[in-house]
Amino acid sequence: MYKIISKQVLNPTVTKMEIEAPLIAKKAQPGQFIILRTDENGERIPLTVADYDREKGTVTIIFQIVGATTNQLNSFNEGDYIHDFVGPLGKPTETEGLKKVAVVGGGVGCAIAFPIAKKLHEMGVEVHSVVGFRNKDLVILEDDFKNNSDVFKLMTDDGSYGEKGLVTNALEELIKEGNQYDEVITIGPLIMMKFVCQLTKKYDVKTIVSMNPIMIDGTGMCGGCRLTVGGETKFACVDGPDFDGHLVDFDEAMKRGQMYKEFERHAYEESCN
Numbered sequence: 001m002y003k004i005i006s007k008q009v010l011n012p013t014v015t016k017m018e019i020e021a022p023l024i025a026k027k028a029q030p031g032q033f034i035i036l037r038t039d040e041n042g043e044r045i046p047l048t049v050a051d052y053d054r055e056k057g058t059v060t061i062i063f064q065i066v067g068a069t070t071n072q073l074n075s076f077n078e079g080d081y082i083h084d085f086v087g088p089l090g091k092p093t094e095t096e097g098l099k100k101v102a103v104v105g106g107g108v109g110c111a112i113a114f115p116i117a118k119k120l121h122e123m124g125v126e127v128h129s130v131v132g133f134r135n136k137d138l139v140i141l142e143d144d145f146k147n148n149s150d151v152f153k154l155m156t157d158d159g160s161y162g163e164k165g166l167v168t169n170a171l172e173e174l175i176k177e178g179n180q181y182d183e184v185i186t187i188g189p190l191i192m193m194k195f196v197c198q199l200t201k202k203y204d205v206k207t208i209v210s211m212n213p214i215m216i217d218g219t220g221m222c223g224g225c226r227l228t229v230g231g232e233t234k235f236a237c238v239d240g241p242d243f244d245g246h247l248v249d250f251d252e253a254m255k256r257g258q259m260y261k262e263f264e265r266h267a268y269e270e271s272c273n
């Protein structure tokens with residue numbers, strides 16, 4: 001059992017929790033994830049490690065309330081316990097040799113992008129962060145990004161905060177201004193990552209995406225998280241979650257994601273009753 005040390009509501013649908021998990025905190029790296037179950041019979045959900053404190057022995061997760069399990073998790077409070085908390089899983093984001101990077105996050109994907117921006121910044125890499133949200137109410141981690149970036153751009157779809165537009169508009173502007181990035185790292189909705197990759201392909205900038213498909217066992221055995229990358233089948237849980245974005249078949253990944261939506265909606269409605 002894993003104790004919830006703190007809970008913070010970041011926006012109406014996104015919550016941050018700090019969990020006591022010393023063994024995971026000892027080894028976790030940005031880009032890796034954990035799989036949790038709220039109770040014995042619960043669904044397994046993968047969540048990226050948003051932060052860790054090796055001394056305190058805690059791991060921070062940030063999740064969006066999108067279904068039955070995340071709704072139940074959100075009903076927990078400080079002092080409550082999570083049944084299973086397994087990790088760290090997946091490969092850490094590769095940061096070796098990078099000098100200038102654009103980190104592009106969308107919505108709750110910013111929770112995954114932030115620890116990467118922070119690590120790069122701490123390593124002395126020049127970090128340009130571009131984050132995007134649908135509107136002002138959904139903005140998260142603004143100060144965290146600001147404090148760990150050399151350039152920071154916040155975009156909203158409706159212009160209610162920051163600049164009006166998409167992350168791709170801001171990224172293209174930065175590239176056109178002459179910024180030459182060793183790499184773009186992008187994390188967010190599949191459709192956003194797809195368009196970021198289309199843009200960076202045009203400018204020939206290497207792009208890493210973090211894929212977060214449905215996961216069940218997290219060990220490469222069930223096939224639930226399979227993706228096509230460069231024409232080959234890959235498993236996000238063991239081969240990723242980071243992949244070369246120019247090789248990912250996003251259309252297939254979006255189709256697979258859709259398959260579970262209806263089921264998830266029913267489960268969510270039942271959990272709310």
Ligand code: FES
Binds near residue numbers: 218219221225
């Ligand atoms: Fe089962 Fe990846 S979650 S193979």
